[in-house]
Amino acid sequence: MSRLLGICLATVLSLAGLLGWGSAATAATVEVKMGTDSGLLAFEPNTMTIGAGDTVKFVNNKLGPHNAVVEGHTELSHTDLAFAPGESWEETFSEPGTYSYYCEPHRGAGMVGTITVE
Template sequence: MLRSIFAGLFAIVLTLGLGISSVSAKTVEVKLGTDAGMLAFEPSTVTISAGDTVKFVNNKLAPHNAVFDGHEELSHADLAF
């Protein structure tokens, strides 16, 4: 019986611990084209951690694309503007 209680408490602590780590992940938004209409990323640099997400948003002018050197699986060079 004591073993079952301990296993249940361990499962709860583990679940809470995993939930806390996913809450700390953040989403960083990068505009493709500045608010002033320049052909640049805004912000020009970002700092992310493992588990974070980068969200690219088309801003000014026509649609843009991000190309990742060395990671062709993440890039769509044929869609670059």
């Protein structure tokens, strides 16, 4: 009887795994370049849609220094300037909504972006 119970339990657990029951969704990390490959003062991409819990990795690409200030969200903002190419930081967006952000030194040049979190 215990062997049959073990087989039934293993079958149920296998089926649960196949259906995704009890497994957490995997959060993604997406990259935003600060300064385009062609040398423009812009975020690349400057608009994106991500899932709640996903992380955005901001990478200094060209024409630094850069930072990313998320309007109304100091907890998501990175006000320190990135000077070196390749310098980066990550921010996780947990709450759904639309987040506007900008580079302080280059906001006047149009270096702005939007992240929509679903």
